[in-house]
Amino acid sequence: xxxxxxxxxxxxCGCLCDDIRVEIENDRIVKAKRxxxxxxxxxxxxxxxxxxxxxxxxxxxxxxxxxxxxxxxDDAESPLIYGLSSTSTEAQKKTVALADRIGAMIDxxxxxxxxxxxxxxxALGEATCTxxxxxxxxxxxxxxxxxxxxxxxRHFSRYSLTPKGRLVPEGRxxxxxxxxxxxxxxxxxxxxxxxxxxxxxxxxxxxTLRAMLKGYRIEAEQIGGVPLTQLTELAHAMKxxxxxAVCMGMGLTMTRGRDLNVRELFALVADLNSQTRFSVVxxxxxxxxxxxxxxxxxxxxxxxxxxxAKGYPVYGPGEFTAVDVLARKEADAxxxxxxxxxxxxxxxxxxxxxxxxTIVLDPEENLTARxxxxxxxxxxxxxDASGTFYRMDNISIHAQAVVASGRPTDQDILQDIxxxxxx
Amino acid sequence: xxxxxxxxxxxxCNGIDxxxxxxxxxxxxxxxxxxxxxxxxxIIDADGMVVMPGGVDIHSHIAGGKVxxxxxxxxDDSRGHERPSRELSQSPRxxxxxxxxxxxxxxxxxxxxxxxxxxxxxxxxxxxxxxARHTHEEFEDIPILDxxxxxxxxxxxxxxxxxxxxxxxxxxxxxxxxxxxxxGFGIKIVNPGGVENFKYKQNVTDLDDKVIGFDVTPRRILExxxxxxxxxxxxxxxxxxxLNLGLNGNADITAExxxxxxxxxxxxxxxxxxxxxxxMGKPVRSAAEVTARVVNANPNxxxxxGQVVFGDTTTMxxxxxxxxxxxxxxxxxxxxxxxxxxxxxGVTPCVYRKSNPFNAVQWLVGLELFLLIEDPWRxxxxxxxxxxxxxxxxxxxxxMLMDRDFRMQAFEGISKLARKNALLPELDRExxxxxxxxxxxxxxxxxIGLDWKGxxxxxxxxxxxxxxxxxxxxxxxxxPRYVFKDGVxxxxxxxxxxxxxxxxxYVSPDYDTAIEKEVRRHIEDNYTIxxxxxxxxxxxxxxxxxxxxxx
Numbered sequence: 001x002x003x004x005x006x007x008x009x010x011x012x013c014g015c016l017c018d019d020i021r022v023e024i025e026n027d028r029i030v031k032a033k034r035x036x037x038x039x040x041x042x043x044x045x046x047x048x049x050x051x052x053x054x055x056x057x058x059x060x061x062x063x064x065x066x067x068x069x070x071x072x073x074d075d076a077e078s079p080l081i082y083g084l085s086s087t088s089t090e091a092q093k094k095t096v097a098l099a100d101r102i103g104a105m106i107d108x109x110x111x112x113x114x115x116x117x118x119x120x121x122x123a124l125g126e127a128t129c130t131x132x133x134x135x136x137x138x139x140x141x142x143x144x145x146x147x148x149x150x151x152x153x154r155h156f157s158r159y160s161l162t163p164k165g166r167l168v169p170e171g172r173x174x175x176x177x178x179x180x181x182x183x184x185x186x187x188x189x190x191x192x193x194x195x196x197x198x199x200x201x202x203x204x205x206x207x208t209l210r211a212m213l214k215g216y217r218i219e220a221e222q223i224g225g226v227p228l229t230q231l232t233e234l235a236h237a238m239k240x241x242x243x244x245a246v247c248m249g250m251g252l253t254m255t256r257g258r259d260l261n262v263r264e265l266f267a268l269v270a271d272l273n274s275q276t277r278f279s280v281v282x283x284x285x286x287x288x289x290x291x292x293x294x295x296x297x298x299x300x301x302x303x304x305x306x307x308x309a310k311g312y313p314v315y316g317p318g319e320f321t322a323v324d325v326l327a328r329k330e331a332d333a334x335x336x337x338x339x340x341x342x343x344x345x346x347x348x349x350x351x352x353x354x355x356x357x358t359i360v361l362d363p364e365e366n367l368t369a370r371x372x373x374x375x376x377x378x379x380x381x382x383x384d385a386s387g388t389f390y391r392m393d394n395i396s397i398h399a400q401a402v403v404a405s406g407r408p409t410d411q412d413i414l415q416d417i418x419x420x421x422x423x
Numbered sequence: 424x425x426x427x428x429x430x431x432x433x434x435x436c437n438g439i440d441x442x443x444x445x446x447x448x449x450x451x452x453x454x455x456x457x458x459x460x461x462x463x464x465x466i467i468d469a470d471g472m473v474v475m476p477g478g479v480d481i482h483s484h485i486a487g488g489k490v491x492x493x494x495x496x497x498x499d500d501s502r503g504h505e506r507p508s509r510e511l512s513q514s515p516r517x518x519x520x521x522x523x524x525x526x527x528x529x530x531x532x533x534x535x536x537x538x539x540x541x542x543x544x545x546x547x548x549x550x551x552x553x554x555a556r557h558t559h560e561e562f563e564d565i566p567i568l569d570x571x572x573x574x575x576x577x578x579x580x581x582x583x584x585x586x587x588x589x590x591x592x593x594x595x596x597x598x599x600x601x602x603x604x605x606x607g608f609g610i611k612i613v614n615p616g617g618v619e620n621f622k623y624k625q626n627v628t629d630l631d632d633k634v635i636g637f638d639v640t641p642r643r644i645l646e647x648x649x650x651x652x653x654x655x656x657x658x659x660x661x662x663x664x665x666l667n668l669g670l671n672g673n674a675d676i677t678a679e680x681x682x683x684x685x686x687x688x689x690x691x692x693x694x695x696x697x698x699x700x701x702x703m704g705k706p707v708r709s710a711a712e713v714t715a716r717v718v719n720a721n722p723n724x725x726x727x728x729g730q731v732v733f734g735d736t737t738t739m740x741x742x743x744x745x746x747x748x749x750x751x752x753x754x755x756x757x758x759x760x761x762x763x764x765x766x767x768x769g770v771t772p773c774v775y776r777k778s779n780p781f782n783a784v785q786w787l788v789g790l791e792l793f794l795l796i797e798d799p800w801r802x803x804x805x806x807x808x809x810x811x812x813x814x815x816x817x818x819x820x821x822x823m824l825m826d827r828d829f830r831m832q833a834f835e836g837i838s839k840l841a842r843k844n845a846l847l848p849e850l851d852r853e854x855x856x857x858x859x860x861x862x863x864x865x866x867x868x869x870x871i872g873l874d875w876k877g878x879x880x881x882x883x884x885x886x887x888x889x890x891x892x893x894x895x896x897x898x899x900x901x902x903p904r905y906v907f908k909d910g911v912x913x914x915x916x917x918x919x920x921x922x923x924x925x926x927x928x929y930v931s932p933d934y935d936t937a938i939e940k941e942v943r944r945h946i947e948d949n950y951t952i953x954x955x956x957x958x959x960x961x962x963x964x965x966x967x968x969x970x971x972x973x974x
Binding site: 006007009018019089093097100101118121122123124125126127128129130131132133135136137158159163165166167242243270273274275276277279293294297298299300301302303308310311312313314315388390394395396397398 | 486488490491492494495496497498500501502505506507508518520521522523524527528529530531553554556557560561563564580621622623624636747750751756757758759760761762763764770771949950951952953955956959960963
């Protein structure tokens with residue numbers, strides 16, 4: 001028998017598409033209509049069958065696993081908690097509570113994606129808007145260092161390129177679209193004007209645009225490999241639009257200059273608001289990485305890279321960011337939740353992680369789980385667990401589970417671990 | 424069961440002005456002595472102490488998108504303002520949560536700071552409907568305190584479309600739906616039409632200016648929402664932040680707005696920011712007399728002050744153009760968030776300096792309003808936290824109001840330019856403890872519409888604060904001896920001793936369900952989330968309390 005769920009929320013990426021029609025047969029999802037390839041993969045590849053937790057290579061009961069987790073955390077002097085970006089805020093809240101209780105260092109995947117965007121925000125602020133403002137108003141959209149055509153596949157149709165809105169009734173026809181990147185991408189093929197800049201020259205190009213908009217004469221004939229005439233055109237488009245939006249991604253945050261690149265973009269957007277209205281839209285990757293920022297911030301005052309070792313939150317990007325903590329071999333135990341650092345961290349950090357007692361909470365046995373001391377196969381928030389998620393523009397949506405769960409949620413297990421602990 | 428005996432009780436709702444009375448508590452409520460078995464009761468001897476209902480804040484920014492953007496943007500506000508986690512009991516193990524922050528404190532710290540100051544109920548001043556879920560998520564992490572949120576409606580597309588088409592009944596049904604969907608408590612209006620116009624880099628400056636694309640005026644938005652508020656019988660009244668906030672000469676438009684509401688019930692928030700004289704480009708001066716006069720003459724109007732306190736703080740409002748202007752003026756960092764089809768808003772840090780003539784005048788305006796508005800039941804203590812300063816400065820403001828010498832000492836320290844021709848030295852009024860109890864709990868609870876709070880009569884929630892009676896009123900109000908919430912001792916000598924959840928109050932007015940079809944279409948056409956995902960369900964509130972409407 002097939003059951004259908006309308007308006008399911010896809011918790012794969014920061015778009016949080018909430019119009020998915022899911023078909024279920026025998027507790028497995030067999031169709032995910034309207035979902036993109038990434039979303040379809042998430043819905044259809046997931047097997048919600050309950051699995052036993054694994055401790056030191058052996059399958060054990062949940063009770064035994066929870067006890068083993070409590071022991072590791074009780075014994076740890078300097079535990080690290082990391083991840084959070086693909087689980088619900090309910091689980092994130094519980095995770096920060098655990099970190100507070102045990103005096104852990106806690107960091108989220110922000111530190112390896114849009115952490116620099118957060119630092120730029122702390123330096124300058126951020127002029128932003130919800131995605132509906134882009135859909136309803138934006139007559140100029142710029143994609144800078146991001147490739148939604150492959151990473152946020154429905155961003156174009158739902159938010160930024162084709163939607164028709166009150167002020168853009170003709171949708172795509174009413175928008176001028178620019179792309180800036182170091183190489184042609186699938187996204188660059190969708191824009192009206194593409195500027196290919198030299199790798200590592202984002203900062204220079206952005207500064208040049210700021211200078212142009214402030215009326216300075218630029219003498220160089222090209223900047224970052226771009227003829228000045230092209231930048232003049234872009235600057236003109238920026239100041240003459242009615243409502244502009246620049247969607248920015250890891251092409252800015254994870255290349256040379258990092259937070260300085262983003263700062264320059266944020267400064268440019270703030271400057272533009274003296275002439276027209278302009279917003280920046282950070283293209284957050286994982287489904288609830290924006291929620292991780294939010295929960296960390298309302299509970300601790302800081303978005304990521306926090307240590308509770310002193311009994312209260314201390315902020316230290318570069319100091320308490322997970323890659324740095326691991327590379328310096330400062331953590332003596334780790335709890336990884338809803339992320340896969342072994343697959344994404346630099347080799348040195350990932351190699352050290354293998355040497356310390358590690359607990360992994362994840363719906364899938366990912367690379368980190370395979371070498372971890374303890375693997376806890378929890379429910380997948382958005383599929384067999386309900387929970388709240390924050391879209392890339394910080395609008396929160398409650399995702400109802402679409403299949404029955406035989407698995408415990410992250411927050412249930414974290415609560416059990418806290419109750420089992422001695423300290 | 425608890426008895427608080429021998430204390431001098433200030434319970435203005437019941438006309439008790441400093442009489443020695445015993446207060447009895449059972450099952451979280453105030454009860455009559457007959458209901459209590461004294462031998463089984465815990466007795467607090469409050470001999471020589473002052474007993475009041477728990478403090479009730481009518482307007483503060485403590486939770487939601489803007490507040491959290493402020494926290495994130497200001498690690499400098501967190502550093503040096505840390506609160507460690509503390510063990511409350513060993514078995515079972517209970518800890519307070521740690522936190523940071525002064526003007527934009529983390530959620531748990533916000534709760535503890537308020538409670539340790541004797542406050543037990545706080546209303547969040549401005550939540551965009553689309554971000555109500557976020558506000559409620561933070562409420563869940565603000566323990567002990569009871570809270571509720573006002574929902575921003577002054578720039579809402581659906582409402583403005585209805586007004587243009589003269590369909591006020593439809594707007595009424597929508598507002599009822601929206602309050603239920605957001606689990607909000609009341610109607611908030613911020614710079615009606617001006618926030619929408621800011622999306623075109625413009626604003627409104629007059630009640631009859633046009634809202635771009637809607638052909639409606641601020642005046643009609645105010646009138647319609649006020650009519651809707653009445654029709655729905657909401658517990659609170661329209662909560663209004665008017666036009667031209669922070670601008671020289673805005674007292675005239677404020678007075679005009681107050682007069683436009685003649686005959687209607689309305690609350691004007693942070694009146695201090697709306698009561699300036701002078702012209703643009705010329706020195707600002709206080710026009711507290713202008714707005715206070717109108718308030719005094721209109722008994723259906725209440726205000727909270729939004730007192731400025733000198734020092735560093737974070738300003739935040741749904742009034743997007745205000746925050747942009749402040750950023751352009753100061754060069755301080757600036758956060759802005761335009762919210763689809765509803766509203767906008769911004770955040771900018773700010774330092775109020777005694778030596779700065781503008782800031783000094785702002786400080787004067789607030790105090791003058793407190794002293795010129797005659798009826799304490801109609802003027803309430805706020806700093807528009809954190810806009811005028813952090814709520815932790817309330818005790819300082821209380822002392823300013825109760826102690827003229829202290830006030831004048833502070834006056835001597837402000838900018839000479841601001842002192843020139845100032846009215847403040849002529850105002851001899853000193854608030855009594857009874858009046859303080861009105862402006863900080865009795866009056867606010869009544870005006871919010873929380874009849875079971877703000878007093879110590881039988882049946883009221885046993886939210887009680889006991890103060891040592893000290894000559895230094897700042898010290899007295901900063902650190903109460905005992906704070907009870909729902910009859911449970913939650914703070915002693917200014918320190919949390921018990922952690923428990925607080926309630927979230929909300930309304931869910933009745934409406935003609937025919938509106939849902941139109942709302943669905945409106946959301947499908949104008950929003951990027953599905954109709955099904957818009958509403959916050961009751962299940963998402965772990966401790967919600969629906970308050971009845973009286974249409």
